[in-house]
Structure formats: C-alpha cells, structure tokens
Amino acid sequence: MVQRLLQPGEIESLDHTAIPRLLLPHPGSLFSARAERLRNLAAGNVHGIPVEEALRGYLSLMATVADAQAVVVADLGRDGVPLPDESAMTLAHEHNMPPLPATGTRPAAWRDVFARLLDVLAAAKDAPPQLAAALDTLRATEGAELEGIADAILGTFDEGADPLRAPFVAAALQVTWSVMAGQLDPAWAQPLVTGTLCPVCGSHPVASVVRIGGQSQGYRYLHCSVCESEWHMVRVKCSHCESTAKVAYQGLVDKDADPVAENKEAAGKGKTLDKANDPTKVARAETCDDCGTYRKIFNQEHDFHVEPVADDLASMMLDVLVSEAGYARASGNPLLWLKEGA
Known part of the structure; x- marks a missing residue:
C-alpha cells in the first residue's frame, strides 16, 4: 500500500502530533x-534485495497469484464480503478484541473467493506450465481438508498446511479479510492489549x-499477514516480545561497496553522500x-516501492544468514510454506 505524498501546503496544515495508529488496506x-x-x-530490478536465480520462478508465479487476487477484488467490489454481525463487532471492540478475528468461524464467502481465484488463475495468460x-x-481438495489448511494458515503458521496448496488458500483468505478490513473506520478500531498482533484480525505481522x-512520514508499521492492515509500533522495539534492550539490525551489504571511498570521492567533489536511496x-x-x-523491516525512505509481503518473500538470502546467526523467525509469510527441515 503506497501512501500519497502531500504538497507543502497540505503538510503545513497537518496535526503533526497525531500519528496514524492504523492504516487499513486498499485491496483495489x-x-x-x-x-x-x-x-x-x-527480474532483479530491486537493488536492495538481491534475488537468487532459483527463487525467481516462484516470485513470478506469486505475481500471477497477486494479479488474480486483484481481479477477484475488482469483481467483488468494496463490500463484496459482508462484515460480521454488528453486535459481535461491537462486543469485540468493547473488550479490545479484533473485530474481524482470523480464528474461529470463518465467513462463508471465503470458499466462493477461493473458487473465483482458481478460475481466474486458470485463465491467466502468463501462468507457468x-x-x-x-x-x-486444488479443485480436487475436499471441503474438510480445505478448511483444515485454512485453519493451519490462520492459526499457528506451523503444521497442518500442505506447502503446495497453502499459498493459494492463503491468497483467498487475504482477499476475504482485506475486503472486510477495507470497510472499517480506522478511527473506530483500536489497539489490542499487545501491540504485536493485528488490531483488526489478531494475526501476526509478516514484516514491518x-x-x-x-x-x-518516518513511522514504522507492522504489516498483517492476513487482512493486510498496518499498525504503528515505535522503532527499535522488538515486534515479537516488545523489548527495547537488545534490538539490532542486520542487513545485506554489497561486497564490492566501499562507503569510505564513496565518502572521500563525494567530499573531493564538494558534495555530501546522499543518504537516501x-x-x-x-x-x-x-x-x-x-x-x-x-522479523524483517523494509524502508520506504530508501525504496519508495517497498511492499512488505513481496519483499519478505524475495529476501530469503537474509533469512538464511540471520538464521545461521542463531535467530528464529518470529512468524511466517503466508505465500511460502517450506517442508520441515527445509
């Protein structure tokens, strides 16, 4: 979700003390x-995220899935997935619970969304063989088994989901919940007791x-893996345990880069090194x-087009390096399910 850049006159009129706590999705x-x-x-066009050759085919497949999601959203319309009963949402609101809980009884509409998604994918012209x-x-998956995969996706992001079918089921669930979330009033939804779960559906973030x-401007948001909402969390704070004592940042550095030489060259020309991009x-x-x-953090200040779900999926090299350093991933990406031990 890309935020509109404001003009100087609009910026001056803003209440700079008001931080948008919740950014609801615009699935359209x-x-x-x-x-x-x-x-x-x-295609390897994002300089900050080097992608291994073996992963590029999968990213292209997921691009086809995202295109299909966009088509289904357009067909559904803004209110194509009905919201839960108003009394249930009000009760959840009064008790600081997510109004659109991802766990529990799912809206029946999700199965129709899933069927529509498969139909659109079947007609895709750029689909891989x-x-x-x-x-x-996927079409042959029985109802009970399909619901079981959905349970695993919306529950623990752990066991119970077939790695081959789960991304497609997750894609349908994302459409279902994002269409519902897009109908809410962001001023009405409120933070949960914990800031580490989505205030809209209660799911884990995929990244920040x-x-x-x-x-x-400049604020950090956690991006929900299911309903695609984003909620504010201050920087330099663990998005898993909320500790601030021992947080650090690990990144990928170009082995050919020499920041010292770059600074000297810039200074010699009477320029300062551009810290943006x-x-x-x-x-x-x-x-x-x-x-x-x-958990990964992506910075729109250095790449305007960052997209948390896509960028997280593509930056598996970073996952490998950080895992080798002894850290465990806090939560998964709904579009990628690896077999145990992979």
Whole structure:
C-alpha cells in the first residue's frame, strides 16, 4: 500500500502530533501493486534485495497469484464480503478484541473467493506450465481438508498446511479479510492489549515497514499477514516480545561497496553522500537477543516501492544468514510454506 505524498501546503496544515495508529488496506490497488513489485524482484530490478536465480520462478508465479487476487477484488467490489454481525463487532471492540478475528468461524464467502481465484488463475495468460497441475489438485481438495489448511494458515503458521496448496488458500483468505478490513473506520478500531498482533484480525505481522508521506512520514508499521492492515509500533522495539534492550539490525551489504571511498570521492567533489536511496537499508532483519527472534523491516525512505509481503518473500538470502546467526523467525509469510527441515 503506497501512501500519497502531500504538497507543502497540505503538510503545513497537518496535526503533526497525531500519528496514524492504523492504516487499513486498499485491496483495489494493493494486490496489483504487489504483482508489479514481485515481477521487478524476479527480474532483479530491486537493488536492495538481491534475488537468487532459483527463487525467481516462484516470485513470478506469486505475481500471477497477486494479479488474480486483484481481479477477484475488482469483481467483488468494496463490500463484496459482508462484515460480521454488528453486535459481535461491537462486543469485540468493547473488550479490545479484533473485530474481524482470523480464528474461529470463518465467513462463508471465503470458499466462493477461493473458487473465483482458481478460475481466474486458470485463465491467466502468463501462468507457468506447472500451474495447471496445481489447480487440478486444488479443485480436487475436499471441503474438510480445505478448511483444515485454512485453519493451519490462520492459526499457528506451523503444521497442518500442505506447502503446495497453502499459498493459494492463503491468497483467498487475504482477499476475504482485506475486503472486510477495507470497510472499517480506522478511527473506530483500536489497539489490542499487545501491540504485536493485528488490531483488526489478531494475526501476526509478516514484516514491518517504515512509511513515507503525510502523517505516516518516518513511522514504522507492522504489516498483517492476513487482512493486510498496518499498525504503528515505535522503532527499535522488538515486534515479537516488545523489548527495547537488545534490538539490532542486520542487513545485506554489497561486497564490492566501499562507503569510505564513496565518502572521500563525494567530499573531493564538494558534495555530501546522499543518504537516501541506500540499497543496504531497503531490507534488514530486526533481531532481538532477549527472545532470540527476528522479523524483517523494509524502508520506504530508501525504496519508495517497498511492499512488505513481496519483499519478505524475495529476501530469503537474509533469512538464511540471520538464521545461521542463531535467530528464529518470529512468524511466517503466508505465500511460502517450506517442508520441515527445509
């Protein structure tokens, strides 16, 4: 979700003491933007996120899935997935609970969304050859088994989800919840007791992102893996245990880069080194030595087009390096399910 940049006159009129605590999704543009980002990542066009050759085909496949999500959203319309009963949402609100809980009884509409998604994917012109076989398997999945996969995705992000089918089921769930979340009033929804779970649906974040533009300028938001909402959390704070004592940042540095030489060259020309658009700061892992976990943080200040779900999916090299350093990933990406031990 890209925030609109304000003009100087608009900036002056803002209440700079008011931080937008919650950014609700705009599914009508979110999935098409994600598809474009995934294709740029697959093509190696994002300097801050180097992508291994073996991963590029998968990113292209997920771009096709994101395109299909965008088509389904357009077909559904803004209120195409009905909100839960108003009394249930009000009760949740009064008790600081998520109004659109991802766990528990799911809206029946999600199965229709799933079927529509498969139909759109079947008609995709740029789909890889192996997609047809995957769609056959997905269509043959019995209702109880399909619901079991959804339970695993919306529950623990752990066991119970078939790695081959789960990304497609997750894509349908993202459409379902983002369409519902987009109908809410951000001023009505409120933070949960813990700041580490989505205030809209109660799910874990997939990553965090530093936003630019308007009143969100420079603030860090956690991006929900299910409903695509974003909620504010201060920087240099573990998004898993909320500790601030032992937080650090690990990034990928170009082995050929020489920042000292670059600074000397810039100084020799009477210039200062541009600190914006620094590829090494586009994607980093925020590690915490108190709980031993990490979660990635993407910075729109250094790449305007960062997209948390897509960028997290593409930066597996960073996952490998941070895991080798002894940190465990705090939560997964709904579009990637690895077999145990992978």
